[in-house]
Amino acid sequence: MGRNDALRAARLRKGWRTMEAAATSITEHGQQLLDDRQFTVSARTWRRWEGDRPGWPAEETALVIHDALGRWPEDLGFTTPPGWIRPEHHEEADMQRRAFMSVTAAALVAGPVAPQHVDPSLIDYFQQQLEGHYRADMFLGPHDLIGTVSAQYQLIDKLTRSAKGETRRGLLRVGAAYAALVGWLYQDAGDMDGASFWRGITQEVAVRSRDPHLIGYSLVNQAQVRTDLGDGPAVVELCEAALDDADRLVPKVRVMSLQQQAHGASLLGDRAAVDHLIDQAYGPLARVDDDLPWGNACRRTPGYLEVQRATCYGRLRLGAEAVSLWDQVLDIVPETARRDRGVYLARHATAAAAAGEPDHALEIARKVTDIAIETQSSRMRRELVTLQGAMRPWQDAQVGRDLAEILEPVTVGS
Known part of the structure; x- marks a missing residue:
């Protein structure tokens, strides 16, 4: 029974x-x-x-x-009846509505706005600030940056309304990049409503800029949200749309599209497609040489494509192969990249559990908890909840009880 x-x-x-x-x-x-x-x-x-x-x-x-x-x-395994809303969720729903309203307010400034002169040099200023935000994101996590970056997007949007000609197009391009970063920060914080909203803003502004590279980038951004929602077919469709006119795209957008499509293939259980797409991405990766300020994870992240392959292998439950890849990747990821390293370690632990190595998984998990608490990354917390599921066969053994104790500060209430 x-x-x-x-x-x-x-x-x-x-x-x-x-x-x-x-x-x-x-x-x-x-x-x-x-x-x-x-x-x-x-x-x-x-x-x-x-x-x-x-x-x-x-x-x-x-x-x-x-x-x-x-x-x-x-x-706790009970059969939830229709219409049940646990008491704490009434308050949570009100808080989420207020938070989403503030997200919307930060993106959509009620117009019209008073005309003003917009100096073209502001485009370079915002681009330089954007690179600083990317670096800060590696160290801080989402919560400390969302307010700052969304406020800057609001200023860019306000200036865009007064700008003309090439200055306006330049502000649209940098505005799309800022909106994409805010969308990512919300996604990393676990707020998928906020993430989807800002991904939509990214796509709208990218289309208005008429920049094919940004339009492709915005489609990959939408695919990232769909990956977190587990919607494999939508991920593949969005990435295929981004690659429809691949010859017009800078290499890094092709890299991003191909690797994200591999994630969609992993959600569909297609290991052959995963390997083919990631292998194919190595070609354009070697040719990435643009000076665009956005989408540079592919050249900033050590072992970028093997990180994606290892993540896909974990999703496909290829435990031993994923463990081997994570061993290689984590050897070259710097300790300073705290949050990314924490996410990779959590995935490494899950792969070890899938490979039937619970003690190894526990050893890795000990390293992750402090990073998860420090960065408040919901993405990392979700990875640790996945690890708990992978360790379920050992939940009554000492290793399972030790894992529950280690992860309790992070996963309680998840």
Whole structure:
């Protein structure tokens, strides 16, 4: 018979070795929390919860479970009923609406604006600032930069409305690059609504600039969001659209399109396409020589294409091959690239688990937690949640309990 492993693991982590002990403990906890001596959970009820049809507890019982185990029932294997909104989500939804409104306000300045002279040298100024933002992003993570970069985009948008001719086109080009960076920061922070909004702004401004390279770049940006959403076909379609007129594109946009299409292929389970696309990207990578300020990860990131291949192999559950690639990649990634290195280490640990090496996975995971706390990267947190899933076969062993303890400061509530 099937069983609810998520609830069982939570019980064992709590130290409740039997279902009878769990029923007694949750009853006592509920009576104290609710100040209600009538509150009870029987051993029979707990056995049903750990079975293959756990059902759904009453609302006050759900509150007790959350208070005792630190998880809501939908995160513990229960069957979530239609319309259930856990209490904390009411407040979260209000906060998200307010945050999204502020995102929109930062991108769309209500017009018209007062005309002003716009000096063409401002284009170079914003481009130089952009390169500084890229460097800061490697060290800081998204939360410290979103406000600064989105405010600068707002200024660029305001200036664009007054600019004419080539100055206007230059501001549109740099504005698209700023919008793309803000979209990435929101994506890294785990706010997919904000990321999608800013990716849309990027594409709109790129089209207005009539710059084919930026238009291709904006399509790859959209594909990145779709990759995080697990939508393989959409990733492939967007990258194919970017490559429709590949001869007009600078090499780095071709590199970005090909490697992102490989991610789409990995979501579709096509290992042969992954290897073909990444191998194909090596050609244009050797010819990247433009001075455009955006999209330079392919020449700034050591082992860029093998990072993508290793990530795709991990998604394809090619554990041993992914581990071998990550070993090579991490040898050349500098310690100063804290956040990227943390993400790569988390993926390395997941690959080790998939290869049946739980102790190796645990050893790697110890290195990641401090980086995840420091950078507050939701991308890294998602990678660690994926690692937890890969380590599920060992959740009752000492290595599994050690992993849960190490990751608790990062993954609780994820």
